[in-house]
Amino acid sequence: MKLTRAIVMSAAAVVASMCTAAFxxxxxxxxxxxxxxxxxxxxxxxxxxxxxxxxxxRIVGQKMNEAWGxxxxxxxxPGANGNIGTEYAAKTxxxxxxxxxxxxxxxxxxxxxxxxxxxxxxxxxxxxxxxxLVPNVxxxxxxVPVKDVKGLIAYAxxxxxxxxxxSPGAGSTAHLSMELFKSMTGTNLVHVPYKGSAGVLTDLxxxxxxxxxxxxxxxxxxxxxxxxxxxxxxxAKRSPSLPDVPTVAEAGVPGxxxxxxxxxxxxxxxxxxxxxxxxxxxxxxxxxxxxxxxLAEQGAEPVGSTPEQFAAHIRSEIAKWxxxxxxxxxxxx
Numbered sequence: 001m002k003l004t005r006a007i008v009m010s011a012a013a014v015v016a017s018m019c020t021a022a023f024x025x026x027x028x029x030x031x032x033x034x035x036x037x038x039x040x041x042x043x044x045x046x047x048x049x050x051x052x053x054x055x056x057x058r059i060v061g062q063k064m065n066e067a068w069g070x071x072x073x074x075x076x077x078p079g080a081n082g083n084i085g086t087e088y089a090a091k092t093x094x095x096x097x098x099x100x101x102x103x104x105x106x107x108x109x110x111x112x113x114x115x116x117x118x119x120x121x122x123x124x125x126x127x128x129x130x131x132x133l134v135p136n137v138x139x140x141x142x143x144v145p146v147k148d149v150k151g152l153i154a155y156a157x158x159x160x161x162x163x164x165x166x167s168p169g170a171g172s173t174a175h176l177s178m179e180l181f182k183s184m185t186g187t188n189l190v191h192v193p194y195k196g197s198a199g200v201l202t203d204l205x206x207x208x209x210x211x212x213x214x215x216x217x218x219x220x221x222x223x224x225x226x227x228x229x230x231x232x233x234x235x236a237k238r239s240p241s242l243p244d245v246p247t248v249a250e251a252g253v254p255g256x257x258x259x260x261x262x263x264x265x266x267x268x269x270x271x272x273x274x275x276x277x278x279x280x281x282x283x284x285x286x287x288x289x290x291x292x293x294x295l296a297e298q299g300a301e302p303v304g305s306t307p308e309q310f311a312a313h314i315r316s317e318i319a320k321w322x323x324x325x326x327x328x329x330x331x332x333x
Contacts (some may be wrong), residue, residue, distance in 0.1 A: 007091050046148040083119075123268060132301060137234070147231065165192065166212045167212065201228075240296065265310075
């Protein structure tokens with residue numbers, strides 16, 4: 001077994017690695033793979049319990065527990081737009097038993113949003129698998145006289161600086177997705193940040209704000225009840241939850257793509273064989289009918305990817321949001 005630099009730095013870790021190597025050699029000679037996992041697995045969630053990231057981590061963790069017979073512990077470490085839990089996960093022991101359920105925040109937006117981070121989104125982590133995508137939805141108050149994206153663009157241009165949009169917070173995917181929309185359409189809408197989607201939804205329905213481009217799940221019941229109007233979704237393809245609602249690209253902004261996403265990463269020095277094994281298991285889990293149904297209840301779509309595919313996705317997200325953040329002159333301390 002190849003010893004990593006991080007393992008060599010600790011005498012105790014050296015002993016542990018030697019034992020692991022001996023076990024691997026013995027297993028190889030007998031034709032069987034080393035046992036994994038050998039103890040409970042932790043999935044760190046850098047957000048509060050009951051949020052989307054937490055829900056998806058628990059869905060995947062439950063199936064890992066069923067498959068491997070080891071407890072899967074969800075460890076919530078919220079704060080600073082996901083930075084606190086992400087930094088913590090980056091510094092955990094890379095022994096294949098601790099992972100992070102990350103999002104477009106820590107591994108897409110935050111590297112350009114904050115002057116200083118306690119982690120490097122690329123160098124400090126090994127990508128495992130993209131788990132799921134959650135579309136953002138463009139929703140307007142029923143009193144706003146627009147029926148589609150072209151109408152929204154025209155209305156915003158005829159009322160520059162007068163149309164307000166809400167987001168669940170500065171630097172959120174909802175905030176920056178609208179900033180991307182503004183830059184691609186030449187429109188001027190005023191950002192009103194809230195502390196979560198609940199406030200956005202309340203004021204959108206009440207007419208205090210005109211539009212939002214937020215994660216779909218909280219808005220879906222009110223859209224279906226006709227209390228607010230969905231005019232587009234933001235991914236590359238339509239959402240199964242709203243099959244009659246076009247994408248932003250279809251509706252008049254070619255090339256526009258934006259989604260909230262969730263995936264598993266591990267500390268950078270985690271053994272590659274464990275990364276491969278966990279990736280394959282995650283890809284299997286998200287295609288289980290029960291899991292697909294539970295994801296659909298959250299407005300989410302299963303993905304599953306190889307480590308290489310997910311790593312490429314993270315790099316592309318960092319590059320995309322870096323440009324949006326620079327163009328919009330957004331910065332958080």
